[in-house]
Amino acid sequence: MNDRKQHVVKMAHQLFIDKGFQATSIQDILDYSGISKGTFYNYFSSKSELMIAIFKMTYADLEKQRNELLIGQDRTDIEIFIKQIELQLKTNRKNKLITLFEEVLVSNDIDLKQFIDQGRINNIRWIYERLLDIFGETKKPYLLDSAIMFMGLLRDNIKFFHIAHDTNANIGHVVRYSVRRLVNLVDELAETDEQLIQPEQLESWIPDCRKPDQLFQKKLHHSIYIMKNLLRHIEEQSKYMELLDFIEEELLDSKSPRKFLIESALLSLKAVDGSVWEKEWEPLEKLVVDFFKTEDEK
Amino acid sequence: MNDRKQHVVKMAHQLFIDKGFQATSIQDILDYSGISKGTFYNYFSSKSELMIAIFKMTYADLEKQRNELLIGQDRTDIEIFIKQIELQLKTNRKNKLITLFEEVLVSNDIDLKQFIDQGRINNIRWIYERLLDIFGETKKPYLLDSAIMFMGLLRDNIKFFHIAHDTNANIGHVVRYSVRRLVNLVDELAETDEQLIQPEQLESWIPDCRKPDQLFQKKLHHSIYIMKNLLRHIEEQSKYMELLDFIEEELLDSKSPRKFLIESALLSLKAVDGSVWEKEWEPLEKLVVDFFKTEDEK
DNA sequence: TATATATTTATACATGTAGTACAATATGAA
DNA sequence: TTCATATTGTACTACATGTATAAATATATA
Numbered sequence A, B: 001m002n003d004r005k006q007h008v009v010k011m012a013h014q015l016f017i018d019k020g021f022q023a024t025s026i027q028d029i030l031d032y033s034g035i036s037k038g039t040f041y042n043y044f045s046s047k048s049e050l051m052i053a054i055f056k057m058t059y060a061d062l063e064k065q066r067n068e069l070l071i072g073q074d075r076t077d078i079e080i081f082i083k084q085i086e087l088q089l090k091t092n093r094k095n096k097l098i099t100l101f102e103e104v105l106v107s108n109d110i111d112l113k114q115f116i117d118q119g120r121i122n123n124i125r126w127i128y129e130r131l132l133d134i135f136g137e138t139k140k141p142y143l144l145d146s147a148i149m150f151m152g153l154l155r156d157n158i159k160f161f162h163i164a165h166d167t168n169a170n171i172g173h174v175v176r177y178s179v180r181r182l183v184n185l186v187d188e189l190a191e192t193d194e195q196l197i198q199p200e201q202l203e204s205w206i207p208d209c210r211k212p213d214q215l216f217q218k219k220l221h222h223s224i225y226i227m228k229n230l231l232r233h234i235e236e237q238s239k240y241m242e243l244l245d246f247i248e249e250e251l252l253d254s255k256s257p258r259k260f261l262i263e264s265a266l267l268s269l270k271a272v273d274g275s276v277w278e279k280e281w282e283p284l285e286k287l288v289v290d291f292f293k294t295e296d297e298k
Numbered sequence C: 001t002a003t004a005t006a007t008t009t010a011t012a013c014a015t016g017t018a019g020t021a022c023a024a025t026a027t028g029a030a
Numbered sequence D: 001t002t003c004a005t006a007t008t009g010t011a012c013t014a015c016a017t018g019t020a021t022a023a024a025t026a027t028a029t030a
Helices: A003-019 A026-035 A037-043 A047-068 A078-094 A097-105 A110-134 A136-167 A171-192 A203-205 A211-233 A237-255 A260-271 A273-298 B003-019 B027-034 B039-043 B047-068 B078-094 B098-104 B108-135 B137-165 B171-192 B201-205 B214-235 B237-253 B259-272 B275-297
Strands: none
Touching: A003 A037, A003 A047, A003 B027, A047 A078, A047 A110, A078 A097, A078 A110, A078 A171, A078 A237, A097 A110, A110 A136, A110 A203, A136 A171, A136 B137, A136 B201, A171 B171, A203 B137, A211 A273, A211 B003, A237 A260, A237 A273, A237 B098, A260 A273, A273 B108, B003 B027, B003 B047, B003 B214, B039 B237, B047 B078, B047 B098, B047 B108, B047 B237, B078 B098, B078 B108, B078 B171, B098 B108, B108 B137, B108 B201, B137 B171, B214 B237, B214 B275, B237 B275, B259 B275
């Protein structure tokens, strides 16, 4: 990434921190960083992509600092873990990451959502592995559950502590309180031998080669789901339902989906009236086109 | 709210559930519910206001169902609490409330944010009070912390359980697992005598300093409800109904209720005949007087 | 039934946003 | 200097929220 681009990222991040993601327009970013629209879209294909760049940079930095805390230290020392969590919280606060996450999670941008979700899962995984360091193999079956619940209770403790005391200080106090709950949690789970989610599940959550495919699946399913709902009050709905089902099946289950059949089905579907319908039909068609484009490249 | 308006709310809610709040344009709502733009803006001043209407309706319904579960039951029975939590989760899922909350929290609409935040705090308070029923006064100092952490860990348990098993079923299993953690949490906090946030804090969260407190709201609503019933067999009832509605709305929803208008409305209402009526009119007037007295003190 | 009042519709309009297209211009290395 | 690449400026499309208003329609009342 060149200096100029880096500069835009920095300026945009500042604007996002000050005004929020949604409230910052592209024009704001252009003015604030002194570039033209053309250059912006040369760098990033959208505001979302710029956001991803910001997240990536911030998280790379966090990870680096986080690992530095471990250098030459005892991995089983829970005090180091506490310091790492505090670091993470401070980074979050400094960069308004939580707020930006939330904003972004609702921005109708599936790619961006995917990115954030993956980030969260990575974070859970990091905590899980640190807990494995600290509590040892014997507690392993309970540590994914513990990691998940720890993140949940920590987040809300921070949130409401902040509301109650209206201060950013004393975060350390909240972290220590929450970690004590975590320790108790692990002990109790081991004692009663209760497990909600197996740590092995983590492996299937990690990004792998099938990920883009899964994303496509999700998008397709979502699109078709919505269109089915729209059909509810339309005559001949069953015919169109069948067409939609056929497209989904042919694309997801068939080894070599028959392009001509799917295109014909799409055309028949286009005949349905209504502007809402039309607005939903288009992305479906785009999905199909993209599907066959990448299919040809293989 | 008249039938037509109700119909619009219903159709819009469906669209929000299917496509999300942001992704649904006003035009979509117009098409789907078959009204014109003029009518829409006659009903609601914005999409946000429509959203508030949806939230209010859904939550009123949830609260009703939730209380019905308690009728004739033992408040200390944790099984009832579990049923109530499950009900809440099901309502959330059915109405995509979590998603809509998140969407709305970033919509640059202060009133809407305020509304949602208050709703969350109310929820915490409700849980706190139920925990007080279940665990008793002796555990009181730890129950607000417990309520907060319970909400946090429950939410994430549900979320990741859903990711892991890709199913909406077995919510009950997750709830029970989480409630067992809650019980252990309360015990442990009492044993080690640790406290993060004092339950007394709740009181300061409830009244948004500009809005009347809940007790006042309840009293007002009750008083107006009774008076409306009395009006049933009286001529010009609709005029008086409107006056009553106006008073309630102006006192509860307006940032700076117009004293002169409310007093004038009260005077008009006094004109209704009947000794029973008079007996109900007086407490209402007292409520209003008290309201403006405390308002002036601020 | 006739008339006044309120509601609803249809349409045009103002404003703001994201993103595209493209010719003109600047920059920097061979 | 030349040539490829980066950048700019401007115009354009498309779509969104929300306002304004005259005309049509429905409702209540006398």
